[in-house]
Amino acid sequence: MQRNKYLVAATVALALTSMPLAVWAQPKVTIAIKAEKEVNVTAKGKQVKKRVAAKGVQPGEEIIYTLSYVNSGTEAAKDVVISDPIPTGTAYIPGSASDADDLTFSIDKGKSFKKPTLLTYELKGSGGKMEKKVAAPEEYTDIRWTIPQIPAGGKGSVNFKVKVK
Amino acid sequence: MKRNLFAALAISAIAAAGVPATAGASTTAGTTILNVVTVDYKDASNTTSFSAAFSTTVTVNLVKAGLNVSTPPSSANYTPAFACAPLGSYASGGTFSALYALTATANGQDTYKLSISNTATNASTSSAAYTILKADGTVQAPSTSAASDLVLNSAIVVGTSGTDTLLFPGGSLKSAAQGGFAAGAIVVVDYGATKTAYLVKNVILGHAAGYSVNGTVASTTTGNATTEQRDQVQVQAFANVNGIGNGGTAPAFNTTAPAVGTVVGEMAIVKIDVSAVSNVKGNDATVDYKLTATDSSGNNTQYVGSAGASCTAGNFLATKLEILKEVRNFTDNGNFGATATSNPGQVLEYQVTVTNTGGQAIAAAVLDNIPSYTKLVVYKDGYGVGDDTVTTGYFAQVSDGVNTVNLTTDASGEVAAQPAAPAPAVGFGKAAGVAAGLPLNFYLGQGSSVSAGGTVPSCSDSTKNTQALCVSPLKWNSTYTIKYRVKVD
Numbered sequence: 331m332q333r334n335k336y337l338v339a340a341t342v343a344l345a346l347t348s349m350p351l352a353v354w355a356q357p358k359v360t361i362a363i364k365a366e367k368e369v370n371v372t373a374k375g376k377q378v379k380k381r382v383a384a385k386g387v388q389p390g391e392e393i394i395y396t397l398s399y400v401n402s403g404t405e406a407a408k409d410v411v412i413s414d415p416i417p418t419g420t421a422y423i424p425g426s427a428s429d430a431d432d433l434t435f436s437i438d439k440g441k442s443f444k445k446p447t448l449l450t451y452e453l454k455g456s457g458g459k460m461e462k463k464v465a466a467p468e469e470y471t472d473i474r475w476t477i478p479q480i481p482a483g484g485k486g487s488v489n490f491k492v493k494v495k
Numbered sequence: 496m497k498r499n500l501f502a503a504l505a506i507s508a509i510a511a512a513g514v515p516a517t518a519g520a521s522t523t524a525g526t527t528i529l530n531v532v533t534v535d536y537k538d539a540s541n542t543t544s545f546s547a548a549f550s551t552t553v554t555v556n557l558v559k560a561g562l563n564v565s566t567p568p569s570s571a572n573y574t575p576a577f578a579c580a581p582l583g584s585y586a587s588g589g590t591f592s593a594l595y596a597l598t599a600t601a602n603g604q605d606t607y608k609l610s611i612s613n614t615a616t617n618a619s620t621s622s623a624a625y626t627i628l629k630a631d632g633t634v635q636a637p638s639t640s641a642a643s644d645l646v647l648n649s650a651i652v653v654g655t656s657g658t659d660t661l662l663f664p665g666g667s668l669k670s671a672a673q674g675g676f677a678a679g680a681i682v683v684v685d686y687g688a689t690k691t692a693y694l695v696k697n698v699i700l701g702h703a704a705g706y707s708v709n710g711t712v713a714s715t716t717t718g719n720a721t722t723e724q725r726d727q728v729q730v731q732a733f734a735n736v737n738g739i740g741n742g743g744t745a746p747a748f749n750t751t752a753p754a755v756g757t758v759v760g761e762m763a764i765v766k767i768d769v770s771a772v773s774n775v776k777g778n779d780a781t782v783d784y785k786l787t788a789t790d791s792s793g794n795n796t797q798y799v800g801s802a803g804a805s806c807t808a809g810n811f812l813a814t815k816l817e818i819l820k821e822v823r824n825f826t827d828n829g830n831f832g833a834t835a836t837s838n839p840g841q842v843l844e845y846q847v848t849v850t851n852t853g854g855q856a857i858a859a860a861v862l863d864n865i866p867s868y869t870k871l872v873v874y875k876d877g878y879g880v881g882d883d884t885v886t887t888g889y890f891a892q893v894s895d896g897v898n899t900v901n902l903t904t905d906a907s908g909e910v911a912a913q914p915a916a917p918a919p920a921v922g923f924g925k926a927a928g929v930a931a932g933l934p935l936n937f938y939l940g941q942g943s944s945v946s947a948g949g950t951v952p953s954c955s956d957s958t959k960n961t962q963a964l965c966v967s968p969l970k971w972n973s974t975y976t977i978k979y980r981v982k983v984d
């Protein structure tokens with residue numbers, strides 16, 4: 331009887347600890363940014379490029395932004411969208427964004443995102459007619475990656491470069 | 496495919512309303528580049544949405560650059576250009592002065608090193624000094640011939656507000672305590688082909704955009720954004736005060752604004768003073784001067800002059816005193832000439848003329864002697880006036896062409912007779928006695944005394960030490976005349 335009492339208590343305890351698992355299972359994505367720049371250093375008599383933290387930059391220099399994500403939750407995160415406005419005072423460097431995931435850009439401050447070839451706007455041409463122009467990379471205002479799913483415990487990073495005006 | 500086409504048209508319509516601005520050329524030092532990334536996602540059941548955000552900042556560094564050296568602005572829409580100030584002729588010991596403008600072209604505040612040098616020819620001494628002036632001509636930094644630091648600001652425009660306010664990235668400009676843009680400073684706004692100088696009227700410093708989630712630990716939450724408040728520099732017309740410069744116009748940024756990405760640089764007006772004392776008889780002194788301005792890197796040097804050449808201040812005129820002695824028979828009322836004839840007992844009058852045909856002469860003294868077989872004629876009441884049989888009293892007369900003073904044998908009588916400014920003294924003299932062979936001393940010029948010569952100036956007003964300043968009724972090449980009389984034994 332005494333043993334049964336302990337068994338009941340253990341069963342209840344197990345039930346109590348297992349119940350929250352079902353309720354709290356959810357994704358938990360953390361995000362971080364690293365700003366770096368490349369500098370030339372001499373190693374073993376050779377000039378090599380090395381990435382260092384970009385605390386200060388000069389106009390014309392490039393900043394490499396690395397956006398790192400981790401799903402530390404207990405279930406997969408779905409329809410993950412990483413959005414990053416191109417920082418004011420910089421211009422996106424064409425082709426620099428990692429293209430592993432669905433990559434789109436905006437030229438209207440994030441209202442709409444499209445692939446680069448579909449980013450167009452109209453401008454009055456020399457003949458007075460409105461002409462459609464494909465946006466230049468330095469005109470991009472936002473960049474966005476869409477990742478269908480990040481499994482629990484999954485992590486990754488995307489990156490892009492800008493040039494300081 | 497059809498959906499994509501519609502989407503493309505939709506974005507065209509949105510974007511057509513606001514054509515993206517073209518990229519600027521540069522960014523002000525101290526600008527904070529803020530990057531905020533957001534991640535949005537859903538749970539597996541697709542029912543709950545989550546967001547997290549993170550930010551990082553990067554600061555734009557100073558890109559050092561040399562100053563633009565030019566003549567001061569003289570009108571609106573001027574194109575800065577450098578030329579050495581025109582040459583002139585100055586009295587030996589006089590001062591040549593010229594104004595130049597130094598304008599910052601970097602993307603932020605820097606401290607520039609200034610120094611000046613001079614090379615003189617035919618001079619015993621020479622000097623070159625520079626003074627930093629404010630827009631109204633008052634002194635900002637006192638005259639020096641030593642090296643000194645000059646802090647100048649510059650920044651890159653990101654927009655304008657109203658008719659007169661320039662906008663810069665929030666938090667990028669230095670405060671007044673840090674030597675930043677301040678009311679009264681001259682700033683040069685770049686309009687592309689031309690530039691216009693304005694005066695700073697007011698400065699309002701803002702702050703950079705910010706985001707509360709940052710640091711080294713990755714974020715699982717979103718934070719709060721702080722909107723950027725741009726730094727503002729309000730400007731007004733740079734009017735010509737005391738001949739320093741002239742911006743020529745008031746700002747009207749609502750109709751004509753500087754392009755985004757162009758430089759607004761602070762301008763310093765520098766006055767260069769050069770002086771020399773010529774020391775070679777008949778040869779004027781010349782002085783070459785060069786002001787050197789280097790940024791804090793030491794790599795960008797600009798000159799008033801050039802790397803290989805200086806500017807020339809002009810000619811500091813060598814002293815060229817001419818002296819002429821003439822005589823006439825006073826008793827017979829003869830004319831002055833090289834010679835005269837006289838009977839015993841008649842009175843001769845001598846005239847010594849000292850003319851300055853060059854630079855100013857200092858310590859000008861004339862030594863003469865009572866001629867042989869004569870006695871000096873001394874008058875009791877004035878030169879040529881009163882009893883002429885006395886041995887102490889008035890014996891000579893000296894004139895600078897404007898004022899005339901009678902001289903007494905002991906030099907005491909002419910002290911009170913000297914005129915007041917601008918020619919504070921004509922001359923003094925003394926006679927050792929009346930007998931033949933005794934010396935007659937004459938001390939000429941401004942600042943002369945009973946025992947020492949003064950300045951025989953190039954101009955009748957010695958403060959006007961250039962021919963350009965010595966205008967009528969003042970007279971260039973001043974002439975002093977001494978007269979005394981003797982009786983033939």
